[in-house]
Amino acid sequence: MDSPLRAGIVGGGFMAEVHARAIRAAGHEVVGIVASTRDSTQSIADRLRVPQAFDSGTALIDSPDIDVIHVCTPNNLHVSQSLEALARGKPVVCEKPLATTLADATRMGDVAVRSGVATAVPFVYRYYPAVQEIRSRIELGEAGDLLLLHGSYLQDWLSHAAATNWRIDPVKGGASRAFADIGVHWCDLMEFVTGHRITRLTSRLITSYQHRGAAENPVGTEDVATIMFETDRHASGSLAVSQVSPGRKNRLWLSLDGTDGSFEFNQETPDAFWIGGSSESRIVTSGSSGMRSDDARRLSYLPEGHPQGYQDAFNGFMSDAYRSFCGSAVPGLPTFADGLRAAAITDAVVEASRSESWVDVAAV
16 A cells, blocks of 8 residues: 555444544544534534545545545435445445345445445454354354354344434335344344355334334334344244344344354354354354464454454454455455345345245345
């Protein structure tokens, strides 16, 4: 890299700060930001030490001072802002979901391919060393044939009726909330680690509160999703997703059960993973001699016993994303193709719940 790339962030929520930290950790610069209003933009720019506060997303994307565009806005804005950036030949990091409909996600994926511009989508749970180690061990056959893929992703930030957010509005967030927001993370992680692909599924979407907040905003999206699925390698699976589970802050739990062994990972305790066997079970910690894969060792940059967390995983993702923007081939980097895959699964989940039937996941 001859000189750092210059990033601009569209959106001023909490993810903007996560992106800014990760960009800088990767050795690049955050030079511009735009939020929903001029006042909020300036306030966020001051807090995050970003030199340029823009008046609009278009102005930021057009700026010759900016090389890479980060889209961290509400979901319904992802398409237009990402396509603007791609049209100008600027790499894009777009938050998931990529779009609010499968048709729009497909269009974004097609444009990215035709343009040849590099893209990335923050499926950052891939970047825990423990996850990389589990993936390597499964590739080496230590689980045997995987039979059951199951788990959950539970949060509690909407567990009370008084809690509200723009995501409850399907116009801004899309037809699905809980699944499209966090369930896709679990599916991406499971498919990345196992190599399996979900081919068909059935689901139920549940809205716990019909109104939220002091203004009693109507809720048009689900709080809970339950899914059963089958994969292209003849495994079965189940997933529970919730944003209304008190005490569960960000519990992404994954269990992969095979003929010769099982593996388990919990994002709330990410520095270790569990290996289950018929005669004995054990826990392997990150940074230890038990971490054998090159990718796990690459991401385990602290001594054993020193915890790494979500921001560290995000930093690892951003480092790989910017290496790809600089022209390197980066295997395993989640791109718009992975965002499109998540949109196809979300579309099937919504349709299966509506029709109360099994639905095939569209090939994309």
